[in-house]
Amino acid sequence: MLNNDQLYENRYGKKSSHDLTNIDLSPLFETILSRGSIRKFSKKNISEELLSLLLMAAQSAPSKSNLQQYSILIIKNDTIKNKIGNIIGKTKWALEAPLFFLFLADIRRNIKITNDRGYTHKNNNLDTFMNSVIDAALSMQSMITASESIGLGVCPISMIRNIIDEVKNICELPKGVFPIAGLAMGWPTEKPRVSYRLPQEVVIHHDIYDDKNLIDKIEEYDERVYRVAPILADQQRHVDRYGVSEKGTWSENISRQLSIPERANFKDWLKANGFNLE
Ligand SMILES: Cc1cc2nc3c(=O)[nH]c(=O)nc-3n(C[C@H](O)[C@H](O)[C@H](O)COP(=O)(O)O)c2cc1C
Incomplete structure (x- = not known):
């Protein structure tokens, strides 16, 4: 220890x-x-009994007004796993994990319930969207923590949103439901790498928000990360546009990533799929 x-x-x-x-x-x-994310798993299965407890951990997370505006889709069926695995590019490994979950923001269920009880649902808005995403995220984190505490390994997968239409069709996701992320889970065959986080003085503020000297602190952080985990050419973002960075630092890489819009049509997708975002 x-x-x-x-x-x-x-x-x-x-x-x-x-x-x-x-x-x-x-x-x-x-x-x-x-903890650290795990991307290599043994073939050993996770029993139905353990899965049931992991799902209970997910559902034990706090939920805005106990509205419980999320669902969890468990993908174990090989045909479905293969269908998604074959279109998710380099992230195919995630679908080869013993379990793959989709954590779904879900406003559909409560719309149905409200209508069934004879009321008109008048909260298909940005706030409800955010609450449903938070609920789904907290339930995912609760399952992550429970699973890691007994030696399981996991990796969240946002790549699933790059193929959101295909996933919607394959998993028959209705309007008002969308995957905030996938989660690959299994017994690890690699040790987690503890990756350095930003120093507390950058992320934590006391009484008032204060980001004085931010860039100096980021440069120190970059140096610390670079010493143990330099971002090598094959992991650098958008090398085709910007070339290989001589010094693959964290700040260089995230800046490159953030300089190019990702999933730029996501808002339109959500609006076409049952989230009004008003
Ligand atoms: C919402 C979310 C989505 C993520 N999506 C992916 C992904 O698609 N592919 C992947 O390899 N890792 C993914 N990750 C894992 C992150 O890359 C990882 O958490 C981060 O690099 C920090 O490393 P650590 O978890 O080992 O500390 C995701 C993490 C989160 C929280």
């Missing part, structure tokens, strides 16, 4: 300014601190 100072250093690539040694952490807390 690592002590708290080592856990901190593994997560940030630098020492904490606090003495963390005297705080007792639970095993679950330690799992959270040292």
Whole structure:
């Protein structure tokens, strides 16, 4: 077991300014601190009994007004897995995991219920869209935490939204329902890499929002990440447009990524698929 100072250093690539040694952490807390996404899984299955408990963990997440505006679609059927795997490009590996879930924002169910109870649903708006996305995200995170605490590995998959129309057809998703992300899950055959996060002084603000000296702090962060995990040419974004960056830093790579619109027609897709976003 690592002590708290080592856990901190593994997560940030630098020492904490606090003495963390005297705080007792639970095993679950330690799992959270040292997690990393897993992309390689053994063929060993996850039993129906365990799956049922993992789903319970997902449903134990908080939910806005307990509206529970999400659904979870479990993809185990090989034909469906292959259909999606064959059109998701380099992310095919995710569909080869023992379990693949779609976490769905779902406003359809409560529209049906409201109508059934004789009321008119008047909340197909941006706020409900956001609430449904938050509910789906929290349930996914709750399942992630539960699964990682017993040694399972997972990787969320937003690539699913690059083929959203195809997935909609293959999985027969109705209007008012869309996948916020997929989740690949299985027993890991690789160790998680603990990737350095932005330092707390960049992400955490006290009483007032203050991003003074941001760029200096990002440069320090870049250096720390670069020392242990430089972003090599084959992982750099948009090399065809910008060329290979001599120094593959985090900030260079995310800036390149964010300089080109991703899923630019997503709003139109949502509007055509039951989310009014008013
Ligand atoms: C909403 C979401 C979508 C993601 N989509 C993908 C994906 O499509 N493919 C992938 O390989 N990783 C995906 N990831 C995993 C991230 O790349 C990963 O969490 C991030 O690089 C940090 O690494 P870590 O989870 O190992 O700490 C996704 C993560 C989130 C939260």
